[in-house]
Amino acid sequence: MDIDSIECVIDNDEIHHHLNHQFSSTKSHGGATVATNIVGPTAIAPATSVYELLECPVCTNSMYPPIHQCHNGHTLCSTCKARVHNRCPTCRQELGDIRCLALEKVAESLELPCKYYNLGCPEIFPYYSKLKHESLCNFRPYSCPYAGSECAVVGDITYLVAHLRDDHKVDMHTGCTFNHRYVKSNPREVENATWMLTVFHCFGQYFCLHFEAFQLGMAPVYMAFLRFMGDEEDARNYTYSLEVGGSGRKLTWEGTPRSVRDSHRKVRDSHDGLIIQRNMALFFSGGDRKELKLRVTGRIWKEQQNPDSGVCIPNMCV
Structure with missing residues (x-):
């Protein structure tokens, strides 16, 4: 045989x-x-x-x-x-x-x-x-969105919010506007420079604000971006804006938050957020430009359908 x-x-x-x-x-x-x-x-x-x-x-x-x-x-x-x-x-x-x-x-x-x-x-x-x-599957658990370590924890959103608060000690805020200041004494260190994650609760949902430094080709840059703690379909219902500035100048970004279904690295490498070149960030920092002191402000809002006109109108959270 x-x-x-x-x-x-x-x-x-x-x-x-x-x-x-x-x-x-x-x-x-x-x-x-x-x-x-x-x-x-x-x-x-x-x-x-x-x-x-x-x-x-x-x-x-x-x-x-x-x-x-x-x-x-x-x-x-x-x-x-x-x-x-x-x-x-x-x-x-x-x-x-x-x-x-x-x-x-x-x-x-x-x-x-x-x-x-x-x-x-x-x-x-x-x-x-x-x-x-x-x-x-939309019912599959979410991965922990924390970017500062290789965290293997998975769970639903309620569980991950508690995990971020209790285990990673992230900053937790209620409200849809933010005003954060990021400081670094040696801004020339860009490898693995990740600041503490911030979690926002508004419109009954949770959002993660990331800010970090990395090398984009040969250029050192800083990047801020927002992720939605939920699926991509629901993330499309929201819009956010980010702004940095100083000395009478400013940079702004407006976009749709990415779902945490997309990994932190995937979002970062897609450049889907506010990217600031290091020289510009130091210019915004003022002083002798030897220390990063960058203030990032922003807002989250929800797009709602106007039943009369069929046009989406922003629903601002106070």
């Missing part, structure tokens, strides 16, 4: 698990344990044994084609196959180039709830569509 043509065989009794049963799970989120049940004819979940068969024993992630197996029938995902130096992680036998086509067919027959169902997502997807949805 040609080894490359071997397929794994799975008992049909393990393949399908039909409707009208309860699928429950308990997960931890935001420091709290949340138990959720999905009940009724709209809930479809695999038998535990089948679900475990589709879990890679190395990375524990769900396997997607090509699914590989050893001569003894042990399976693993294609990513991990390259990591195990051609040895089965279960029996240590040499791996060939065998596809487990039967298990791939099993996966095609399954429909699963989104893994964020305990956070509110009601959707159910074919196995091979589920992963793409989850990468974009």
